[in-house]
Amino acid sequence: MLSRSKPQTPGLKPFVYRGMFRCGECGCCITMEFKKGRSYMHCSKRKIPCSQRFSRETDIELQLREEIKSVALCSAWASEIIAHLEKEKSESAQAGSIVVIELQDSLEPLASKLDALLDLALNGRLTQDEYTLKKAELIGEKKAIQEKLDVCRKKDYDRFTPVIDFFAEASHVGELAEKGKPEEIRDFVKKTGSNFRLRDKKIAFEYKNHWRILHNFLCRPEKKKKMQNLQIGGGGGNRTRVRRPLAGTATGLVPNKSRPA
Numbered sequence: 688m689l690s691r692s693k694p695q696t697p698g699l700k701p702f703v704y705r706g707m708f709r710c711g712e713c714g715c716c717i718t719m720e721f722k723k724g725r726s727y728m729h730c731s732k733r734k735i736p737c738s739q740r741f742s743r744e745t746d747i748e749l750q751l752r753e754e755i756k757s758v759a760l761c762s763a764w765a766s767e768i769i770a771h772l773e774k775e776k777s778e779s780a781q782a783g784s785i786v787v788i789e790l791q792d793s794l795e796p797l798a799s800k801l802d803a804l805l806d807l808a809l810n811g812r813l814t815q816d817e818y819t820l821k822k823a824e825l826i827g828e829k830k831a832i833q834e835k836l837d838v839c840r841k842k843d844y845d846r847f848t849p850v851i852d853f854f855a856e857a858s859h860v861g862e863l864a865e866k867g868k869p870e871e872i873r874d875f876v877k878k879t880g881s882n883f884r885l886r887d888k889k890i891a892f893e894y895k896n897h898w899r900i901l902h903n904f905l906c907r908p909e910k911k912k913k914m915q916n917l918q919i920g921g922g923g924g925n926r927t928r929v930r931r932p933l934a935g936t937a938t939g940l941v942p943n944k945s946r947p948a
């Protein structure tokens with residue numbers, strides 16, 4: 688009796704999509720089952736009657752592979768965007784944000800005060816002790832501003848890094864879709880998407896954050912056409928025309944520079 692209630696499944700591989708999907712009809716969890724050498728997924732139908740039938744795990748895998756191609760950025764585009772962002776990053780580090788400029792400005796009066804202090808000491812209008820004390824005070828102030836300046840410059844510089852990493856990852860999605868293991872595809876979609884549903888043997892989910900923006904951008908019909916042109920043309924005449932809107936999208940993903948508190 689006991690052995691009949693617990694199916695014996697020696698050597699059964701772990702179900703790749705366990706706990707990931709919900710039924711698109713009734714909202715119940717999608718459960719896994721191994722039958723006749725195949726893994727199946729189906730609605731657990733625990734709440735209300737539901738008309739959904741079985742889906743093969745391999746079909747779900749194929750759909751996920753196809754789906755992630757919608758956020759696969761061709762390497763020519765990715766290289767252009769990353770070069771654009773690297774340039775902005777470098778320019779931003781040189782120009783500095785409002786806070787950086789303000790901090791830089793506040794250093795100048797301190798240098799003048801130190802000069803004036805030295806003059807007073809040389810003219811005998813300050814004792815050595817008074818000079819040493821005041822000088823230490825001004826140098827401490829200068830050091831504190833310099834430290835704040837370093838933090839702000841690093842913050843401005845670092846805000847580009849996650850976006851550059853994002854585009855680098857997006858340029859590898861095409862390869863992942865073609866050659867990635869099912870577990871790698873699953874981990875990628877779980878990281879980049881949410882609200883995974885299964886209905887009528889079709890999957891659905893929404894991309895999150897930057898991935899949603901990229902998905903919406905790449906799935907606009909006119910962008911798809913341009914992208915195909917670019918891939919086919921291999922960086923020909925279309926390159927200049929498509930660079931501007933995509934670069935704009937890339938820049939829009941970078942957080943604003945640090946501002947005064």
Ligand SMILES: [Zn+2]
Pocket residue numbers: 710711712713714715730731732737738739
């Ligand atoms: Zn259901």
